[in-house]
Amino acid sequence: MIWKQVIDPFNSIALSVLVAAIPILFIFWALIIKKMKGYQASLIATGLAMIIATLVYGMPVKLALLSAAHGALYGLFPICWLVIMAVFLFNITVKSGQFEIIKHFMASITSDRRLQALLIAFSFGSFLEGTAGFGAPVAITAAMLVGLGFNPLYASGICLIANTAPVAFGSIGIPITVASQVSGIPELPISQMVGRTLPILSIMLPFYLVSIIASVKKAQEIWPAVLVSGLSFAFLQYVSSNFLGPALPDVIAGLGSIVCLMVFLQVWKPKTTWRFTNEPAATINTDVRYTRGQLIRAWAPFIVLTIMVIAWGVQPIKDALNSAGMVQFEFPGLHNAIQGEDGSLLPKLFKFNYLSAAGTAILMAGLISIPLVGLTYREGATVFGATLNQLKFPILTIAAVLGFAYILNDSGITLTLAAVLANTGFLFPFFAPVLGWLGVFITGSDTSANALFSKLQYATAQSIGVDPVVTVAANISGGVVGKMISPQSIAVAAAAGNLVGKESELFRFTVKHSFFMLLFICFLVLAQAYAIKWVIPVYEMLGSKKTATIPDVSKGYTCLIGLAILLAVIATAILRTAKTKEPTPDLVN
Template sequence: MFVQELVPLGSLWLSALVAVLPLATVLVLLGVVRMKAHLAAMIGLAVALLVAVLPFGMPLDQALSSGVQGAVFGLFPIMWIVLNALWIYRLTVRTGHFDVLRRSFGRVSDDPRIQALIIAFSFGALMEALAGFGAPVAICSVMLVALGFAPVKAAVVALVANTAPVAFGAMGTPVVTLAQVTGLPLDTVSSIVGRQTPLLALVVPLLLVFIVDGRRGLRETWLPALCCGVAFGVVQFLASNYVSAQLADIGAALAGAAALVLLPASRRPAKEEVRTAVLTGARTEVLDRPEERGEIFKAYVPYGLIIVIFSIGQLPPVKKLLDSATWKFDWPLLNVANAGGKPVSANTFSLPILNTGGTLVLVAGVLTAIVLRISASATLTEWLATVRELRFAILTVTSVLALAYVLNLSGQATTIGYLIAGAGAGLAFLSPVLGWFGVAVTGSDTSANALFGALQVTAAGQAGLPADLLAAANSSGGVLGKMISPQNLTIACAAANLNGEEGNLLRKVLPWSIGLLLVMCLIVVGQSTPVLSWMLP
């Protein structure tokens, strides 16, 4: 058995300095050298293995085994969810039903400020729920440009909107990963995150109408924006606390869109000066093409199927049946104990074959192909094309998860956590910043949770703060780093045809990112004290 050593070099500062080398390597390669993410992650993994084996004394076979376990978890269930969700999107594009969906959004209102809320906030949240990993920014940027938005404004709106849903994106993958790496119950993590990010949902729609049309936009459309945010936030809170983390964003996105559709103020024709001031791009003519009701229905079928299938999967008899297909086994060549001599949970690995978001989405995809009358060969072709499209993302995520597992199981993350714990009560303020920094660098709340989740729990224990609160704060603070991550900025520029404009976009979204981060830090500080502790479950 390998027992983790917290101070292998005799000094906590020196041990933590060595332990941070793998993370520092990734950050420097990404942020300074601007190396591709998958290459930076693999190099960081190699450094993590060296540090684990040499100064921290982890046997080589166990270090390699821990990295393989992380990579397997990165493949299944994480990328399994993303792969099948993006596959469904590709099926709708192939049949033309995605264009039908886009045009149906455009008909709800001709007001560009309302269109920004429907597409960037509500539909973007739905895409985040299904795919994540940059898909919402890319798709929404293209749709806004098609509606006539200037490319820069379309990209900024898409980036800022991609915040509130991120923690529960890709069928709850970030919070599922957070629960996995911290050992905390998923229900607990989901509940607390669901009492933090809904507060962002109240603010973000108001920011979007301000970004689109300044003070006039805020003055004239504050009511639809607020109603959209309230509907989104309430449903996200209810779903994450009482239904399912996987369904939180789907329900919230549909609720936000429904609030806009049903509110009379959203359907008022926009003044011509508003349209002239905002829609500086060329407006596509396909928005006026009539659709049969049946085609519109089919365009919404994939998302309805996902909701129905996930809802059925939560029924106690069905959930029990699905859980019976879970494979639990002792992970080969891994026998790790923490500094206190207690075996860690990672020694045993659980592989949920059926009761996992990716498999349920796969079922929804097959049913979607049947409803949309896509041949089996075309369906398989699109699935394989999705695998090819995601090949570098798959490599990046598996490498980052392997790195995270090596850090956690070798004791490196624990050592860093002990040092950070010196911040004491100030840790409550810093915990969202750590998550924000992680997402800003990796472009993924999932990756940031994998890297820093266990560290937050360790530091919380040393500082006498609730471990579940700080773990949740890592994810909630992380969502605000998404808009400034190089990965997302590049995706936005590519989608909006803004080659080389990443720096310009960064300057435009950075103030919003930092401002919202400050709000989240204050929320977490309040929740760690009697001031807002009543908000916690």
Template structure:
């Protein structure tokens, strides 16, 4: 048995935190400064985390390695299982030519790529986040943007930055439901509080997307579309999470924001249409051809358009059906929970650590539901069994380095979590007293940056946020919600998501370059969330906290 230690270095939380942060800091330096390939950087940082766990925290070598294997397994199932099957659906549409039909359909909505970025990366990405989460929107929207003529780097950056405001309510509000479980606070109350934070963020994200595409000129020329999209999404997310249903917050917000943009461009157009210069072939999709432009001018048949949208309609239908209580209970019978073999770890207080329990939710995981949607897609698009299998093989080959990266990063996360390194960092930050209201989102950001998942970050730090809030006389609901809201901003710098984005646009090995393009936006949004959290903990905005 191994008992976690909070302050192994000179019995000091501060010094112990500095040492505990080394693997994470090294990972970001390797990615952002030295531009090392993500899978190499992840393996190096994993080795350092193992060294810190064994040499500094005194964790037995066997337990440390087993913690890494559990993390790697979790990285594959459920996370990669979702992404692989989501990309498989996309590959089938490419195989049959229906993806070209889809991109032509989007082009007919607006030929301005600034508007397309808002509609696809933000609204459509939010819908995918609502249904599946775990990297799916980044994988799918980045290749859709590539197909519309965006350069690979810009497509990846847009997909990552857009995957922020919807994340807390992603996968049918799984992060918030998990937060409620670990904090023992009502899920509806937590959802309402998050719904009074992330909608404010949502107002700014579409404007940032336009700026990434075309700078300040883009904002001046297309701000109506960006503002309408952000406002409608924010209002819908707030209203749905506070008054209707927490799990449906992103679904409603995504659909209404997309509808609002489509309605707007019917009566308004930018003064100048913007299109990226030609894309260099070699990524996940090549530049639009002369045939593509001709087909935009001469629309595809209605039957072809219906088939192009069919995979996404199928995904929505499968996920909605699987959320029906009776169906969910039936599917849940295939769920198996077990203690990871050989792991015997207790917290500093001597209580068993729940992280050692592995959940194999074979049928309720979005990955299996995405696989079912993929099979139905193959039938609707009339792919033969050999074509469907070939598309799956293409997907695995495309994601091979992303798979290695994600498994290594999750192994790193579990070693840091189970050895006590992450808890050391969180406990040190929670000692800030009243100022913790400003730091609370940073803790969530840190958790997602390490694990790539807002759900995991809430599971890791949710209870700690409540404890710190009680000690500092702050609202436990606000601090717990700030963990989730701050966490969404760590998504874009997570090596897991960086690897998925790089693989999707054909830029394997360039994760560090993508990181450098998104880290500034991540930190700026984090600063905004910290200020908002601090104001909501003060008399200025305390009225926003549900009683």
């Protein structure tokens, strides 16, 4: 039996929207006002969405249940798989004692919490977004900041907010690739348009982050460092997105801003070192000096992580891993059982790419790192078990959130909300980012939001005489500021920051910043559409013919052999440093 989606179940778009918005409004109410735990709010919202989908939209109960199951399965893999491995890698570093050396190293650069936040949450987080994406940046950077002594709420909150600037180019540019495939606009002009919007946000973001942590006055105290961080990031993001394409802006801007800020801090220091109010004063013994080898050993998990996630993003390696380890199947009872408004049947596939998934790259990094940091594999297994126990509620939350998102999409509820925004006429460019923001809030992914709405953005812009690249790019840019309040992202950040059960606090911490940044992007896109058209790139649409190419897996296997040799050389060098006598623990901190 095939069921057709309904966009306006009441034949009154205003009434349909009011009902369609109930599950989303419930999420806001539950987390902001009721202060529910994340998994409770997600489960109830999923139930509400299922009731509305079946009773109002007429979706068969069987399809609603299957849709929720499909979403929950996607939540478990690859999302939870990635989060578990990211936290596991960090826990290995802590268990081995190597994180104490990392803390000492960071303090030797600066013990100022404001500057540490810029280096880790903003710059390093961007690098991780560009390589891994899908929750890894927030999971790893929030855990690192908590380990350094940050207040858990601030650590998780600022990592979510810092993650806005790089999301559009995450996972080697996948969000823009998907937007291109759906809209028919080539990747480069979309990348250029996004790269002429987000760098403005990137310049302001470091000052904004420090103001949240410490206050505007305290941010002004370190304005030279804030300026170096923001300008270097924005410049590199602009250049790479406009001239190289969407694959590398996050990697280049993230690494470049780290280098620029570290070099700058060699010649400039803030007059006062700022730490949290109730935080004990720094007790770092400045007489202690770690050897280069000891520092490399301490950073080994993150060095290996960087190499692995970059390698996993290389297309030949990805093709080789998929050829050897991927199972793809049609979801039983759901595949081609729903007909979209345009008459096409919706394919419902599940891709279990257990080798090429980013979480597997992080797992491999963890397994390689265990002996490098001085642990046995038995101890590593104990750490893994403790990590699973630590994340049991976030896993439930993420699975529930993805079930919620899939029901909203499959039933047509999301399309009802989109239809209203698409009917705003001349003002549509102002609301185009809202559509992306809504899509990311629901799905937790800028990639998914682009898959949902890029075609709608393109068609609506054409109908009102606006260049479609403006609104398609706006979908991406608006989506990045929805990431920080997506229930999926909140669950990931809460897990990494030891805030399980306090997701409502984290949501209330970020929600006002999300709305503020969204409003800024809305006005900017409106100006791009009508007032500053000179920023719009010139381009030609993609051709209608697509040629299928068979991947050359032999090249991928060659790359994997090269990767194995590189890792073996690095591991050997690091293990040799283990013989170096380390300072006594009481001198470290």
